[in-house]
Amino acid sequence: MGRYVIRRLLQAIPVLVGTTFLLFATVYALPGDPIAALGGDRRLDPQLVARMREQFHLNDPLLVQYWYYIRDIVSGDFGTTFRGVPVSSLFQGKFQVTFQLSITALVFEAVIGVGLGLWAALRRGRWQDQAVLAFTLLLVSIPTLVSGFVLQLVLGVKLKQNTGIDFFPVAGIQDGMRSYIVPGLVLAGLSIAYLTRLTRTSLMETLRADYIRTAVAKGLPRRRVLGRHALRNSLIPLITYLGADLGTLMGGAIITETIFNLPGIGQQLFQSVYLRENAVVVGIVTVLVLVYVLANLIVDLLYAVLDPRIRYE
Amino acid sequence: MKNPSVDTHLLPADRAGDEPLLAVDNLHVEFQTRQGVVRAVNGVSYSVNAGETLAVLGESGSGKSVTAQAIMGILDMPPARIPKGEVRFHGTDLLTMRDEDRGQIRGRRIAMIFQDALSALNPVFTVGWQIGEMFRVHQGMSKRDARRKAVELMDRVRIPGAKSRVDDFPHQFSGGMRQRIMIAMAIALDPEILIADEPTTALDVTVQAQIMGLLAELQQESDMGLILITHDLGVVADVADKIAVMYGGRIVEHASVFDGYRAPAHPYTKGLLESIPRVDLKGQELYAIKGMPPNLLDMPTGCAFHPRCPYRKENCVTDVPPLYTVSDTRGSACHYWREVLDDGSR
Structure with missing residues (x-):
């Protein structure tokens, strides 16, 4: 090793x-x-x-x-x-900002994407599955420029005005980890959609495998068949995607960084070019x-x- | 009408006296497909008693595996559907049983092994873990004890060096050893019925014989009922007590293995027997049943076998043959079973 x-x-x-x-x-x-x-x-x-x-x-x-x-x-x-x-x-501090943003996005991607994908696969063909597929299509069709500004307005401005909740900072990095929530979500958008679909397909394929039939024939409870026998096998292709996506997220953070005024490496890169x-x-x-x-x-x-x-x- | 639903019940011998350990009675399984409804199992009935071996013979698509999966309750429903029939275990119908009760039987009292052990074992867990899982899940055994039991079972199915190999993964074993692991897993909880779905198809001939020998031995030790699903007549002759030959979703012949091999009562069985290569007929052309197995979406009218049948007469094209009672323990779904029987085997 x-x-x-x-x-x-x-x-x-x-x-x-x-x-x-x-x-x-x-x-x-x-x-x-x-x-x-x-x-x-x-x-x-x-x-x-x-x-x-x-x-x-x-x-x-x-x-x-x-x-x-x-x-x-x-x-x-x-x-x-x-x-x-x-x-x-x-570079001082800038890579750190971009890295933190990308990691936040990656976490969102993994949690939401895998979660939605698994859910859809288990409800394959039913309305929940259709809804998830439609949702991913929507995510893919919205450019970061739009989703960024809309979320900034809704979560950062309107929410505060209407309900007094001031939880989501939408500019700068003065609020520590919290500053990265909304930008991270925006940056993750497209990847969430891809990962959801990938997860869905991967689990559905695993569920057709012979060893899943064996697990059922062993008389194992459905929970165990899914959680133990199917999950681990269907995670394998997802890891590849997540790993490769970290680079993509870091390189593609520039628009998000600009919208949310994050002093990351993306802006520096643009200026330098x-x-x-x-x-x-x-x-x-x-x-x-x-x-x-x-x-x-x-x-x-x-x-x-x-x-x-x-x-x- | 093409391929109508046919009701077929157990043979007289199975209906008289005590209820068999496992009885499949007039089972129908349909698949909903885009091209229409496929009648994969069309009125199948058979029985197995403790210590008895039933060989279910047939080509792929004849419905033999689907019947087994219906017994196990591992069919994907939908697309599969069971419109009628019973699977009685100790006299209780499994198909109408509550899911929890059936879960108590599946894997514990009726177990199954599959054709290709490499794909049927989970690649990411050790074989010891997978065998031990039976004890951990069904008996709440500790990890340590379950592992010890796994070693014992691996010894019992004669995997050399079981103790040192218990933590190996399926891909590190040979095909024959993997099938032994499948068997160890299936017999872990001393099931009363073991269904073996083409257990030796993926193996070398010499290994096939070893696996069949092992199954027969295990059966004798524990008095299991064994359902052996295969398309290989050679495999069956030594170990089976009785045979059920399937064609196009129906059982076309029931016989004791001796009667069936000596003098088949259905032209399809006869054809199968005659297409086994024989040493004493060396040099002659090998017999093959002409034509192709039927397409379940487009079945022939009348008897499903009629396009390939040398005994065909006019009514074979129009009338679906019921399962004629040849004797108490024998049945044939052929209008002209007497002629076939009289001809004997070659």
Whole structure:
């Protein structure tokens, strides 16, 4: 097991190199000159421009620039922006906000999605099942932009006005964990729908399995057949989805962060792409890729726990 | 009308005297499908007594497994429906019993083993856990005692090194060993009836013989009634006391295993026997029943076997044969059973 973990972590290295290089190359290929952009409407002193281009190795070929970047990353230096701010200082606290938001969303997704999915599967073909399916369709059709603003208005403003309940903060992170409830729900929306459907299908498929028939023939109570024999087997495919989704949630948090004014990494990423701050963009993505790789590693390890047929040597 | 519902009751011998341990009486099972109602079991009656082995023979789709599942009460209803019939266990109808009472019988007093033990065992639990579950759930036994009982049972079905293998998972066993585990699980609570649904189909021939031997031995030890569902006539001859041959949802022939093999009273049974390869007829063409098994959604009129039958006469196409009483212990659903019987086996 230990060797497997180490091997998997080593496998992450080529993944990281590949993704960072692709990103580096994409930002490199963007039109416009980031140094010239620093001056805004003013023309900058050509000498200064030349010096900065030299300082940031902008005259070197792509591969050389990339090499410098990777060399610094390995020694823990994320570099500085063109304005001279250390990139790592831009990350301060922001990853934490995004991570907390994504984890909140993931919890909502797991609880609501799995719960609804199981419920629907057990009432397959009846109105409850149809209602859950219709609900997921609705969730998929509402863009985050809409659900975000609507929930902000309903839970944050109207609820307070009409009932005096002031439980759901809908802007900023001053209220600690509570600040993440509504944003987390909004961010989870689409994933809840997918996971609900996946859970429903997975349990229905498990229930058709021969070993479920065996469990019934053993005279076990229905509760036990479902809770013991069916549940664990139907969870296995869901874990994969949840693991992969953590990365998606973190990368896709930008709209939610903007609506709810959360100082997360999404906004930083958007700004940096806009300003062509190569070092920042690639830095952020490097961390996201790491999160993704780790989440998938955890999924694979969980897999082995849930399904004894999978063993890692 | 095509494939009408047919009432068929127990043979005279089963109706006289004591009530059999298990009696299936005029059982009908239908499936509601998009293409219409499928009559999967159409008036099936058979009985099993303690220590007795009944072999239910037939091709896939003949209704033999559905009958067994109806006895166990593990049919998915809907789409399945039981419009009429009884399954009497010690004289009490299981089909009209309350769910809780039936739960007391299922698994404890009537147990079942399935064809493919790899898919029939839960892949994520150890075999010891799955066997021990019978004791934990039905007898409230502690985990530790249940595990000990599981080892005992694994010993009893002769799994080598039971003690060291009790915590292994199903995929770590060979096919034959897995079927032994299924059997251990089924006999855990000393059931009075054991239904074995194609227990050896997925196994090698040598392993088949071992499993059949094991079943016969266990039956003798505990005086179980055994219902052996199979399509393999070779498997049956050594262990069965009597046979019931199914075709198109009905039993077409009832016989003691000796009578049935010596001189079948139904052309389908005869065809099955003649299509067994024989050493003394080496070099000759192997006999095969011509045609295909019937489609339950589009059954032939009259006798379901008539399109494939060498004894067919005009009324076979129009009249559904009832189960004729050949003797007290023998029945045949063929209008011309006398001719078939007189011809004897090859």
